[in-house]
Amino acid sequence: MELNGQLALTVLMGLFLVAVAAWLARVENWRSYTPLGSGGGGYGQESGYVSQEKPSGFIRWLTTVDHKDIGMLYGAFGVTAFLVGGAMVMLMRAELTVPEMTLISNQFYNSLMTSHGITMLFLFGTPIIAAFSNYFIPLVIGADDMAFPRINAIAFWLLPPAALLIWAGFFPVPDVIPAQTSWTMYTPLSAGVGQGNQANAGVDLMLLGLHLSGISATMGAINFIVTIFTERAEEVTWANLDIFSWTILTQSGLILFSFPLLGSALLMLLADRNLGTTFFAVDGGGPMLWQHLFWFFGHPEVYILVLPPMGLVSYILPRFSGRRLFGFKFVVYSTLAIGVLSFGVWAHHMFATGMDPRLRASFMAVSMAIAIPSAVKTFNWITTMWNGSIRLTAPMLFCIGFVSNFIVGGVTGVFLASIPVDLVLHDTYYVVGHFHYIVMGAIAFAGFAGLYYWYPIYTGRMYQRSLAKWHFWLWMIGSNVTFFAMILLGYGGMPRRYATYLPQFTDLHQVASIGAFIMTLGALIFLWNFVVSWYEGPVVRDGDPWDLKEDSLYTTEWEWFDRKLKTAVADGGEALPGGEESDAAEN
Amino acid sequence: MAVKIFDRETILDLTVNIIPLFIIGFFLGLFLLYQAWGWDTLPSVLMIGLHVVPLVTLALLTYLSGKAIAGSEKTGDVFHQGQALVPGASEKEHGGAEAEPAIAEAGDEDEDEESGTEETRAAE
Ligand code: HEM
Numbered sequence: 001m002e003l004n005g006q007l008a009l010t011v012l013m014g015l016f017l018v019a020v021a022a023w024l025a026r027v028e029n030w031r032s033y034t035p036l037g038s039g040g041g042g043y044g045q046e047s048g049y050v051s052q053e054k055p056s057g058f059i060r061w062l063t064t065v066d067h068k069d070i071g072m073l074y075g076a077f078g079v080t081a082f083l084v085g086g087a088m089v090m091l092m093r094a095e096l097t098v099p100e101m102t103l104i105s106n107q108f109y110n111s112l113m114t115s116h117g118i119t120m121l122f123l124f125g126t127p128i129i130a131a132f133s134n135y136f137i138p139l140v141i142g143a144d145d146m147a148f149p150r151i152n153a154i155a156f157w158l159l160p161p162a163a164l165l166i167w168a169g170f171f172p173v174p175d176v177i178p179a180q181t182s183w184t185m186y187t188p189l190s191a192g193v194g195q196g197n198q199a200n201a202g203v204d205l206m207l208l209g210l211h212l213s214g215i216s217a218t219m220g221a222i223n224f225i226v227t228i229f230t231e232r233a234e235e236v237t238w239a240n241l242d243i244f245s246w247t248i249l250t251q252s253g254l255i256l257f258s259f260p261l262l263g264s265a266l267l268m269l270l271a272d273r274n275l276g277t278t279f280f281a282v283d284g285g286g287p288m289l290w291q292h293l294f295w296f297f298g299h300p301e302v303y304i305l306v307l308p309p310m311g312l313v314s315y316i317l318p319r320f321s322g323r324r325l326f327g328f329k330f331v332v333y334s335t336l337a338i339g340v341l342s343f344g345v346w347a348h349h350m351f352a353t354g355m356d357p358r359l360r361a362s363f364m365a366v367s368m369a370i371a372i373p374s375a376v377k378t379f380n381w382i383t384t385m386w387n388g389s390i391r392l393t394a395p396m397l398f399c400i401g402f403v404s405n406f407i408v409g410g411v412t413g414v415f416l417a418s419i420p421v422d423l424v425l426h427d428t429y430y431v432v433g434h435f436h437y438i439v440m441g442a443i444a445f446a447g448f449a450g451l452y453y454w455y456p457i458y459t460g461r462m463y464q465r466s467l468a469k470w471h472f473w474l475w476m477i478g479s480n481v482t483f484f485a486m487i488l489l490g491y492g493g494m495p496r497r498y499a500t501y502l503p504q505f506t507d508l509h510q511v512a513s514i515g516a517f518i519m520t521l522g523a524l525i526f527l528w529n530f531v532v533s534w535y536e537g538p539v540v541r542d543g544d545p546w547d548l549k550e551d552s553l554y555t556t557e558w559e560w561f562d563r564k565l566k567t568a569v570a571d572g573g574e575a576l577p578g579g580e581e582s583d584a585a586e587n
Numbered sequence: 588m589a590v591k592i593f594d595r596e597t598i599l600d601l602t603v604n605i606i607p608l609f610i611i612g613f614f615l616g617l618f619l620l621y622q623a624w625g626w627d628t629l630p631s632v633l634m635i636g637l638h639v640v641p642l643v644t645l646a647l648l649t650y651l652s653g654k655a656i657a658g659s660e661k662t663g664d665v666f667h668q669g670q671a672l673v674p675g676a677s678e679k680e681h682g683g684a685e686a687e688p689a690i691a692e693a694g695d696e697d698e699d700e701e702s703g704t705e706e707t708r709a710a711e
């Protein structure tokens with residue numbers, strides 16, 4: 001009986017795959033995909049036919065290898081994941097308004113927390129950065145497309161299955177439960193041994209999904225490294241490379257050296273779980289091995305996430321300060337320094353594990369050293385704004401919010417890097433406050449700066465400015481209320497990763513939840529504005545909607561946009577006044 | 588290449604990375620001179636390695652990137668970031684014309700400050 005059912009399912013699956021293959025063969029002319037035949041091996045020339053053969057409608061999005069389309073796909077994916085991860089955390093914040101267990105079970109709380117972390121880091125953070133880099137880097141460096149357009153498409157299309165695997169435990173599949181390992185997946189819990197329920201297949205699926213997202217990131221990274229090294233236009237020398245491309249180049253290097261390591265560690269963990277190996281078993285390799293491997297990836301990962309947003313801010317902030325980025329080359333060199341040093345600090349996440357004090361001190365020393373390049377950038381941003389003619393547009397507000405939040409996040413980080421302080425604050429809400437100031441207060445803010453700044457380019461329209469400012473202020477206030485409360489909770493000794501707490505922490509937890517609800521309101525406003533303006537916003541008819549030319553701050557991607565507007569076939573007049581409106585500088 | 592790449596200007600740009608190098612070197616010296624936990628071969632050698640490896644890699648990358656950036660600065664036109672392909676964009680080095688960015692709406696800024704900053708930039 002069971003066997004028959006499985007057989008039927010297999011046959012059905014096979015038929016389905018054949019049908020898909022047949023359908024694909026009809027919509028795509030596979031024979032045009034012979035890159036070697038295009039002569040001269042010039043990958044850059046491919047985009048000629050790539051853009052000619054774009055099918056229309058839905059199929060276009062499934063088959064596209066155009067870097068701009070893929071950037072849009074990454075963007076849509078990232079924003080969606082952000083909403084999912086946000087919904088997860090709002091359930092948790094609702095639960096945390098009271099000390100005891102009420103709304104959800106503590107197991108479900110742990111599942112949400114695990115998924116929230118992984119979703120935000122791997123399914124929102126990396127993809128939203130890839131959205132900007134895919135769309136804009138080839139434009140800014142004067143490349144026809146990415147060096148390997150098809151690998152680019154594959155890298156993106158690995159992400160949706162990765163997301164499904166990571167979230168698998170939440171779907172109504174019998175006997176599969178979500179992982180409750182937290183994003184750090186510490187053994188022995190994640191090895192599934194002992195009394196817990198983490199031997200469940202849901203954890204394996206999550207690990208496989210994570211592995212898949214790592215493959216995607218690695219493919220993307222290789223593509224960016226090759227593109228930036230080999231596809232730059234002649235004028236774009238190393239001295240002329242913009243800061244965003246520099247940060248993406250560095251980020252790609254970090255990905256290249258850290259994600260394969262995560263992948264290997266995940267496979268070892270999967271083997272421990274399913275094949276009886278003892279890599280991380282207490283009397284095998286030991287749980288500390290996992291921590292070392294994980295954080296050797298994990299610390300570079302946080303810089304993988306923060307460097308490109310730093311690049312975005314360094315790129316956008318000067319445009320609304322009426323002047324160039326102060327100390328451009330300082331920013332470039334310090335980016336590279338962060339890239340190297342981020343591999344030498346991993347054990348500052350393990351100060352409390354009882355490792356040899358000599359090693360611990362070494363990691364503290366390098367952690368102190370890495371604070372310098374970060375601080376240098378902060379001073380550069382502030383100096384750029386100092387006495388500039390600042391225009392408080394929505395992207396600029398988000399840039400300023402980034403700088404402000406990054407300062408709090410960075411300073412709390414330096415305190416944590418000091419061993420005696422860390423021994424007190426480790427595993428408290430202080431750490432949660434620290435990294436949320438950075439991942440939410442800085443990285444997400446930079447993402448929004450980019451989404452608003454380039455909105456005219458990728459939608460052809462302008463968003464509603466007053467709503468964008470509402471979004472900013474709700475988020476600036478909300479994030480500081482939430483995450484500062486967390487820092488105070490940490491000082492009070494509130495441990496992280498608990499669904500319940502002692503009554504003395506109630507007030508601050510409620511404050512944190514209020515901040516989170518303020519941000520939810522802001523997010524709804526953002527979503528409304530983002531979608532409605534896409535359809536109904538005033539059409540942008542000028543390639544310089546931010547008036548950058550006045551300050552000689554006009555850049556290549558706007559120049560491209562301008563050319564596109566001018567050469568576009570007139571499609572029979574939409575209301576002009578809207579277009580006029582959108583050139584007026586916001587303020 | 589005939590032009591000297593690592594001149595005073597370039598070294599000045601590289602100070603951002605020389606400072607962390609110095610900090611790591613300082614701690615290495617400190618930990619070697621004052622060994623609070625004594626000497627045991629494995630942990631002590633690891634300790635030295637944890638300083639020396641970042642130190643050497645960072646020094647190497649700083650040297651290579653300095654060479655690439657300052658080198659192309661000296662042999663080609665230098666534009667501000669993102670502007671190399673904008674027709675008619677002014678160059679960085681001899682860009683006297685762009686020194687006074689028009690102050691758009693706000694118009695409340697001090698012109699002297701503006702040009703002061705541009706001089707700082709040009710001096711970099
Ligand atoms: C100024 C540089 C920084 C320093 C010195 C620093 C230091 C630290 C330290 C020592 C911890 C461990 C705290 C503990 O668990 O006891 C920590 C945790 C963390 N930091 Fe930072 N940090 C810095 C910047 C950043 C940045 C830029 C990001 C994100 C992009 C970040 C993200 C995180 C995360 C996610 C954790 C928590 C990991 C976990 O246990 O789940 N940090 N930081």
Ligand SMILES: [Cu+2]
Binds near residue numbers: 345
């Ligand atoms: Cu770290």
